[in-house]
Amino acid sequence: MKRNIVIATLTAAALATGGTVAAFAAGDDETATQRQSSAGTQVVADRDDADDRADDVNDDADDADDREDDADDRTAVATGDVDVTAAEAIAAALKSVPGTAVSADLDDEDDSGKVVWDVDVLGGDTWHSITIDPATGKVLGSHTEQEDDTAQVRAALKGSSVTAAEAAQAAAAKGAVTSVDLDDDGGSRAWDVETRATGKADQDWQVDLNSGKVTTDRSDDDED
Missing domain, CATH: 1.20.5 (Single alpha-helices involved in coiled-coils or other helix-helix interfaces)
Structure with a gap:
């Protein structure tokens, strides 16, 4: 047990x-x-x-x-590699392709290191991008592009009297013009111009589409 x-x-x-x-x-x-x-x-x-x-x-x-x-x-x-001004580059582009110049920018061509003028021309309903040699004013190339804002650009330029070339000439007193572009956003439509001067930072200007008056572009300050 x-x-x-x-x-x-x-x-x-x-x-x-x-x-x-x-x-x-x-x-x-x-x-x-x-x-x-x-x-x-x-x-x-x-x-x-x-x-x-x-x-x-x-x-x-x-x-x-x-x-x-x-x-x-x-x-x-x-x-001094740039002997051709923005206004002259635009004139050369318009001789190659008639139309309305909407922008001209001094830029690096395809990251090759060679600086050229790129001019956008609206001819009819077709956009043309034209490359201009900044030393000689010679047309280096041209191709067409498709853009969605054609109607918007035409509306912004309707009734205006100051061209892109004239806007570049007006702002040239502020320094060497390196770009001129149409600002067609919002109510304050104008030409946006960038200049460079020796010993100074790049500056942005607005040129009135009708009067050609040059004023300081305050849009960057507003964003800051």
Whole structure:
């Protein structure tokens, strides 16, 4: 009788011990799963951080390219590589393709390092982009483009008396004109002109479409 009681007690103890071991084992499995899940989450977070850093590097590179292009343009103006004014570039473009000049920009041609005038001319319903040599005024190339704002541009220029070339000439007293573009947004429609002068920062001007009056462009200040 006592022997049976002892055996029963030992059996219960063994079961209890086994259950505890099983519980510990289960606990270990759960902990391992949690650790694996946590590690996976950390890998994803690290990958996201790496992608963010790569995006920042690309943004910095783009900014550096923009600054380099601006520096090339300034160097060209300062060293006399640009003998042809914005007004003269527009005149040369209009001889090649009759129409209405809407913009002229001194720019780096296809990132090749060569600075050229890019003149946009609206002829009929077709947009023409014409490349002008800034040293000789020679037409280097021309191609047509598709634009969605043709009607908007025509509406902005309707009834105006000051052309892009005349706007460039009016602003030339402020410095070397490097771009002239039509600002057709909002109610204050005008020619936007950018100039560069030795020892001074680039300046933006607005030229009235009818009077030709030159005023400081305050739009950048408003955005700041």
